[in-house]
Amino acid sequence: MARHIKDKAYKLSCKCAFIPSQTIREFWEALAYVVEGSFEKAASVLCLAREREDSQAEISSTVSPPEPYNVPDANFIIRSSDNVNFRVHKSVLALASPVFEVLVSLPQPSDCEIIDGLPVVRLSESSELLNSLISMLYPVRMAMPNSYEKVLHLLAACQKYEMVSVQSFIRAEVSRGGSPVPKGVEAFSTYAIASAEGLIPEMENAARLTL
Template sequence: MTSEPEIVDADHPFNKPSADLILRTSDNVDFHVHKSILSEASPVFETMLSLPQPRKPVGLARSPSTKFAEQIQELKNGRPVVKIPELKNGRPVVKIPETAASLAMLLQICYPYKDPDMSDLDDTMEVLVAAIKYEMDHPTTVLSQRLQAHATTSPLRVYAFAVHRRLEEEARFAARASLRFGLNTLISQDAPEMFDISGVDYQRLMRYVVRCQTELPLITKDLSWLPKGRPFEQESGTVGWETGREPPWYGCGACRGDFGVSAWWDPYLGWVRQRLAERPSGAVLLGMPALVDQASREMGLKCWECRTVSGLGSLRAFTKYLAMEVDRRTAEIAANTTFC
């Protein structure tokens, strides 16, 4: 004969005497919560808690045969049989399918306490599913942002999860995050969530990546999109353009070739093109200071007049502006792509 599983109370702050409702998880942990907070956080709970609740009968306990006879009579009278809710310490108990770990994270976002630890992707996905189910706007926003943060390291898992749940914005973000990885690295990532989506869904992602790998290197061949002037980094971190001055790749009379550009400029653009053909992401360009270092060495070999503090500063500013343009174009392609 098997014994009933033990039911335990959740830890602080979900064990307060002021609570007026108990949520019992699938692993038998009771969370003592407040109806007012749940109703504010979730229209689903607000609707459920606003329904008339049957009162617990008082007086002598009825025998099982008496209960059965009353239910039969209710059916004959055309009235539904309403199950009397379980009570604990005078509070109604609502059983939910979530685990204690998931519910704790979800409630911590709803209550005015510290944010939960969402460093685990599996936990984030599980709790986001619950937040969407209960139509909790604020937790859904918080968890969606956290999911996007996970996409920078696990884009394939996040993409498959988002597509399976029809979360278009999150799927689009994960697709863009996948550009940080080379195609070989991306397809070798372990992503059990891929079993939940179709081959067509996966093909959409691959087409997006290949298109970006094909189109983005081309922006280094035609620089007509650049503003006129000499780029420089502003104190705010943005890139400004000093009008009336040529950029260093045009401004040096000592090493300027037949096409009007400095001798080190084409090799630099060639390195950038190669990187964009592998990983067309602004974060990749900004995360590779070796690109500017390599251009600096090339400057020194080809023309010391170009290799000045001002010239190197302009080159760094150009690289930053280029990274922004890469992200703008990949976002534009993603916005015109349906992933779900």
């Protein structure tokens, strides 16, 4: 891929001819960091490049915050890092995750927040991520992330909560083409993320895409 950009970037028959020169320079900078083994620096360069390109886009798509779950007969509330409450069942969480099984079985502390008689537990994940995660536990329309980077964070959350079956399901969906896959320079940033999160299959796949 690197050789392709170097040799063909200015041939009009190739789409690479329309890549901004600054983006190409940032690609080479990130590639140099990858060669050195500095994957976090490479990811940082690529993330900044993506933010710059997004800010320059004339038309940008906005995603509305997900509607909080409010399942019937809920007996537990999990709150996202951006303060969205999801009303769920303890039994559903416990079946999907050994970590949640322990969490919901613990006695609630005296200062635990209560809403409508339901205990509230705050998690570190965003509402968008929790929306995707919970959608895979209930018979509702599955909310797969709209980018591969978000898929990686979802897989990392599954790993954190030991949701092995859900993690396997997500990987199967990605293999079937149910989610975007990294292309071009994105492979370097996804490798860095997968490496940081300990997602071995995704790290190996991203490494192959950088060749």
